[in-house]
Amino acid sequence: MTRVLIVEDDSDIRAMLARGLEAEGFSVGMAGCVGDALTAARDDAPEAVVLDITLPDGSGHDVCRSLREGGYPGPILFLSARDEVRDRAEGLALGADDYIVKPFVFDELVARLRTHLLRRKESDEPRTIVTAGKLTLDLNTRQMNFGDASARLTPREAELLAMLMDQANKPVSRGDIFDKLWASQGGLSLNVVDVYVGYLRSKMADFVRFGGPILVTVRGRGFMLDLRGQDYRH
Incomplete structure (x- = not known):
């Protein structure tokens, strides 16, 4: 029970x-x-x-x-x-x-x-570690690692990062992210996606300094975890 x-x-x-x-x-x-x-x-x-x-x-x-x-x-x-x-x-x-x-x-x-x-x-099913290039995310502890740098995520941040890692180097629209993570809650707008992307960017700042992945805004298409070091904002 x-x-x-x-x-x-x-x-x-x-x-x-x-x-x-x-x-x-x-x-x-x-x-x-x-x-x-x-x-x-x-x-x-x-x-x-x-x-x-x-x-x-x-x-x-x-x-x-x-x-x-x-x-x-x-x-x-x-x-x-x-x-x-x-x-x-x-x-x-x-x-x-x-x-x-x-x-x-x-x-x-x-x-x-x-x-x-x-x-x-x-x-809680068998998948516990998500990888994208050299970036790893432990879904049990919600810790992400790149080289010697690491950061702990909240449950919703971890869900968002896992979604972006699964689609690494491909844009994921705000609507798709919202539908998967927030649509069932009611009372929230698409802006919540931007808020959580901001949280992730802040926690990934150390990774970027070490040549790690970049969470970029792809104009008109959404957000993308860029493993190739290119800036798609322009």
């Missing part, structure tokens, strides 16, 4: 989510603050976390950051009343898989949760 940790300070919402998820066949753990959430994540080994942002002793962002820095591999779904684009972008940048705004439709939450659990299960 798949165990889900609910982190929510409102006891009524917490109880409603627990009843609903248990009725859908999930095993449920609950926490109402940052401290209890981190303890439950450590002791109960949940396979997914549904996480509010506003908590009495800190923020859901603190929980998400701590879990990802500690290597937690499961889906993290923010469930928050904060509906600004910057709030969603910050949550996803910290390593969350999804961001759902309150008030929400419970059936949609369950559907998204199951989608992300299935995606994680599929990612």
